[in-house]
Amino acid sequence: CEDILTRKVELDVSSITFEDQGYYQGQCAFRNAQGMVGAITVSLSQEIEKREIEKILTAVLAVSGMAIVVAFGFSVIFSRNTLRIIKQLITYINRISKGDIPNKITRKYKGEFNDVKQNLNILIDTMNSLLKEMDELTQAVQEGKLNTRGTTETFAGDWCGLVAGINNVINAFVVPITITAEYINRIAKGDIPDKITAEYKGE
Secondary structure (H helix, E strand, C coil): CHHHHCCCCCCEEEEEEECCEEEEEEEEEEEECCEEEEEEEEEEEHHHHHHHHHHHHHHHHHHHHHHHHHHHHHCCCCCHHHHHHHHHHHHHHHHHHCCCCCCCCCCCCCHHHHHHHHHHHHHHHHHHHHHHHHHHHHHHHHCCCCCCCCCHHHCCHHHHHHHHHHHHHHHHHHHHHHHHHHHHHHHHCCCCCCCCCCCCCCC
């Protein structure tokens, strides 16, 4: 228990399926001089992670809808160049809404079309950064590095709130494990603690 509390050893975290539902399961064995005397296992439903991903997709669709309206507004100008620009913008928006993040637009545009291009490129950078952040956090959890958190300062507005939400999900997983380890450590030393009064949900 002291090794866990001081982070000398990492928890064994793996993905499991139980009754057709996915979970992240963290496990730690407790040993004395004679061998293993017990273990604790804490499971966190992967459904929570899926809900956070759905928030990302909803935000992308909302931005996509706004961009499509802007693109149609520009379509009143019936030049071949304008139609080509609008077609590229719609194609990019369609790809982003399906989770296929394209490369940034490099073609040079003028006026308001250039503003749209720059905003779309900013969206592409933001989505790539979010995906990278989510991948790193998922990898850290799977490797038992439960002190890892997303960098909220990198993002603005609701994107910052989304990363903070992922951090809260990790905290919801780590805090019960830490408290359980602390209580078992005290009990092992003959120090019986008060009952746990903090409120938790689900498993």
